[in-house]
Amino acid sequence: MVMERAKPRLSVRLGKLELEYPTLMGSGCYGSGEEYSPFVDLARIGAVVLKSVTRHPRLGNAGPRLVTTPGGMLNAIGLQNPGIDYYLEHEVHKFADRPCAVIGSVAGFSLEDYVDVAGRLAARDEVDALEVNISCPNVASEGETFACSPQLTSQVVRAVRAVVKKPLIVKLSPNVTDIAAIAREAEAGGADALAVINTVRGMAIDVERRVPRLGNVTGGLSGPAIRPIAVLAVYEVARVVRIPIVGQGGIETTRDALEFFLAGASAVSIGTANFTDPRIPARIAGELEEYLREHNHGSLDEIVGKANVGLRSPDEYEGDAG
Numbered sequence: 001m002v003m004e005r006a007k008p009r010l011s012v013r014l015g016k017l018e019l020e021y022p023t024l025m026g027s028g029c030y031g032s033g034e035e036y037s038p039f040v041d042l043a044r045i046g047a048v049v050l051k052s053v054t055r056h057p058r059l060g061n062a063g064p065r066l067v068t069t070p071g072g073m074l075n076a077i078g079l080q081n082p083g084i085d086y087y088l089e090h091e092v093h094k095f096a097d098r099p100c101a102v103i104g105s106v107a108g109f110s111l112e113d114y115v116d117v118a119g120r121l122a123a124r125d126e127v128d129a130l131e132v133n134i135s136c137p138n139v140a141s142e143g144e145t146f147a148c149s150p151q152l153t154s155q156v157v158r159a160v161r162a163v164v165k166k167p168l169i170v171k172l173s174p175n176v177t178d179i180a181a182i183a184r185e186a187e188a189g190g191a192d193a194l195a196v197i198n199t200v201r202g203m204a205i206d207v208e209r210r211v212p213r214l215g216n217v218t219g220g221l222s223g224p225a226i227r228p229i230a231v232l233a234v235y236e237v238a239r240v241v242r243i244p245i246v247g248q249g250g251i252e253t254t255r256d257a258l259e260f261f262l263a264g265a266s267a268v269s270i271g272t273a274n275f276t277d278p279r280i281p282a283r284i285a286g287e288l289e290e291y292l293r294e295h296n297h298g299s300l301d302e303i304v305g306k307a308n309v310g311l312r313s314p315d316e317y318e319g320d321a322g
């Protein structure tokens with residue numbers, strides 16, 4: 001008799017939030033999921049992370065806001081959103097009864113902004129958890145980006161944690177010298193999970209017109225071009241924190257996602273790839289199962305952080321110069 005092998009377990013816990021699948025849709029890249037429901041079975045993805053919302057409405061940056069680059073894309077949307085008042089009154093009720101988890105995303109320009117928006121959004125039943133996008137300038141410290149300062153990261157995470165009981169994911173920026181130091185502050189401040197990474201700063205110039213190709217001059221690079229940066233960031237963060245990591249940056253295929261799990265991520269998020277094929281996340285869920293079965297694993301957590309990097313410890317690092 002041939003015994004049917006048990007299905008490998010793909011579910012993942014981010015704090016108190018249990019996701020059936022370890023695939024999240026990146027903030028700003030999947031709407032609220034509704035737009036994709038004619039093409040995708042949302043029950044086959046773990047969660048949708050909503051576009052970041054701010055205290056006041058924002059029109060966003062002047063165009064062009066998107067520019068394609070080799071292996072990726074530069075964006076400078078400028079956090080366009082209707083502001084939290086409108087959002088709570090007219091948008092959030094639409095997120096009820098989604099067949100996957102819904103994670104709200106909060107952005108701000110002061111501690112007060114974050115606390116106000118996070119507290120009010122987390123109070124809504126339609127939202128299962130919150131992600132805090134800290135890649136924003138703090139007006140009170142000359143525009144220093146929260147995510148680029150261990151102190152500001154600590155302050156904003158502690159302040160939001162004080163008003164939010166629901167699971168809290170803190171999204172880190174790669175535009176720092178030591179992402180591990182920032183990750184430690186976010187964990188100590190009370191984060192339940194970390195999203196690693198947001199976009200990488202970049203710029204492109206039109207050489208005929210001799211002007212920047214983005215209306216905002218600079219922007220954030222996403223897509224496959226940033227994947228090795230993101231995998232390294234996950235690897236470095238995973239060595240210093242105990243909370244789960246949602247790896248992201250350039251994931252297009254199951255093998256890409258596997259790199260992140262092996263580097264130490266417990267879940268992955270897909271952003272830019274959705275613009276070319278919104279079915280990728282559901283496909284990855286199916287193919288992950290196959291991979292685990294082929295390699296005799298009963299659950300995804302058996303491979304998390306299992307890249308064999310030999311005996312190399314942080315003290316052995318001697319630089320990466322070519």
Ligand SMILES: Cc1cc2nc3c(=O)[nH]c(=O)nc-3n(C[C@H](O)[C@H](O)[C@H](O)COP(=O)(O)O)c2cc1C
Pocket residue numbers: 026027028029051052073075077079105133171197198199221222223224226248249250251269270271272273
């Ligand atoms: C057009 C666009 C809009 C985005 N908007 C947000 C946002 O509002 N908040 C946020 O935290 N991240 C935002 N991101 C970042 C993505 O969620 C994701 O972290 C990043 O693009 C890296 O993943 P990817 O290479 O799979 O896109 C945006 C990215 C893109 C391309």
